[in-house]
Amino acid sequence: MATERTFSIIKPDATKRNLTGKINALIEDAGLRIVAQKRIQMTREQAETFYGVHKERPFFGELIDSIISGPVVVQVLEGEGAIAKYRAVMGATNPASADPGTIRKEFAVSIGENSVHGSDAPETAAIEIPQFFSGNEIVG
Ligand code: DAT
Ligand code: MG
DSSP states (O other): OOEEEEEEEEHHHHTTTHHHHHHHHHHTTTTTTTEEEEOOOOOOHHHHHGGGGTTTTTTTTHHHHHSSSOOEEEEEEEEEHHHHHHHHHHHSSGGGGGTSSHHHHOOOOSSSSEEEEEEHHHHHHHHHHHHHOOGGOOOO
């Protein structure tokens, strides 16, 4: 499998509970490298663009309010099959269904406050990464 990059967000529910380091440990223990990382406050406009694919979903308003409710840590993760690997480390969207040892099982509060985002496909990663990082901010 090829080396890939995926886009990750440590969401406000996790940064508020001071869990950035614990989540990064699970990421690194899985063999993924954090090749870019910064802590930002997302604007409503950035959030609406980022989550644009979910615009018609009933939970869209809640999703936007939640992702701008505090600081996030945006990251680029690199590794063999990084996209699928990170989805596995994250666990299921609903923490109640997530496997033991996954980030969401260990740390998420609810389906809406589920601690992390990860790209779901190479095409998605290619759209998401440049929304938050310029090329020279990513150091592999
Ligand atoms: P994922 O984050 O696992 O890729 P998704 O892309 O389907 O899941 O949804 C994006 C985010 O929207 C998800 O992380 C949390 C929120 N969300 C999804 N389904 C929800 C629901 N039924 N109620 C509230 N929030 C939801
Ligand atoms: Mg998704």
